[in-house]
Amino acid sequence: MNEGATAASVDQVLDLFDGVRLTPTQRRIAHCLVQHAPAVAYLSAAEVADLAGVSQPSVTRFAVALGHDGYPALRRRLRDLTAGTPGGSADAGNELQQAVRAEMGNLDRLAGQLADRDRIAETGRLLAESRPLPVLGLRAAAPLAAYFAYFAAKVHPDVRVLDDGGSLLTDRLEQAAEAGASALLAFVLPRYPRETLDALRDARAAGLTVVAITDSPVSPATEHAHVVLPAAVGAQLVFDLHTAPMTLAMVLLQAICDAAPADTQRRLEAFEASAARRQLFLG
Structure with missing residues (x-):
């Protein structure tokens, strides 16, 4: 943008x-x-x-x-x-403050979208039932895919991060489908790598339901995804701000947890017991 x-x-x-x-x-x-x-x-x-x-x-x-x-x-x-769109003004602060305030606006719009809890809940169930659950994120979207997958792995038995492109990416998608995956979660953010969109097409061809977290309801991802979850990307600084997409990812993970609360609690307790036994954390 x-x-x-x-x-x-x-x-x-x-x-x-x-x-x-x-x-x-x-x-x-x-x-x-x-x-x-x-x-x-x-x-x-x-x-x-x-x-x-x-x-x-x-x-x-x-x-x-x-x-x-x-x-x-x-x-x-x-x-x-x-015509009446406000631009920058003296009382809006410097460009760094304006960038942060723009992110606050992105989060506020995301909050408005989440009024439809049923849609998020249904998407959470869809992803919770996919065993394994492949999570796609290439280039700028790779850190978001990894962040989501790190926490999702605590409540889902088989999360597979797909953060490398190339000829092996389609292999990994097909292997996930063959192993029983029914859905793919994809992070599709500007500048929209061609490999990402190719992977969405391959995922659909493999029979996976594609859920895309992207920056706009009219982004290129909408041509290939079954479910589109938009969250605006901030573009006021040299590099994009992904505050809203990351927030949406964690909201979606909450929906995955809510889809199977008993399993979630059991897995979290097992992890905490293992972490205590191995003394993983200081606090």
Whole structure:
């Protein structure tokens, strides 16, 4: 996401797609609008097409799919939505404070999404029942996959981290499916490694249900995932902030624990007994 794309403008653009069934090409255009909000409100259809890597007629059809007469009408709507978007101000603090406050906004939006507890609970059951449970995260997403898997391994009998790409990745996905896996949890974050999206396709081909934690409901992951759980990524600093995706990962792990509370308690008690016997921790 461009540094100029404020959280408020992104939310307003995302509202345009709410409840609209988009084709894969249209999702690419929608993702482009989100990534470049609010500047995209002043681009031509040809410029948007170039940014999204689609044809200009596709941009026009996209505007019509959203209920507009054509792209000029959509652009006017985008300008109306983003015209009042607040930018930086003196009382907002320095750029470091603004970056942290933007993360607070990302967490606040995530909290709003979690009002639908049933969806998270159902996803937790889906992942809890997968034996083994493969967890995919490449490049920037690898630390999040490892963090999630470290704690998940305390309550799930077989968690397999897939954090290396290459030709062996598909082998490992197929091996997990052959061993009984029914679902894959994938962390799909900007800049969206091609290998990650290829792996999602391979996972589906292997019969796995793909659950994706990604930065936007119109990210490239939505073309390949059965369940999409969005959590915004902060882009105000040189490198992205993953506060909201990590929080969502831990919320999802809580749902896994809640799906089988007796097994969770038994495994946690067994770990604590083992840790005490081996004197793993100082406190």
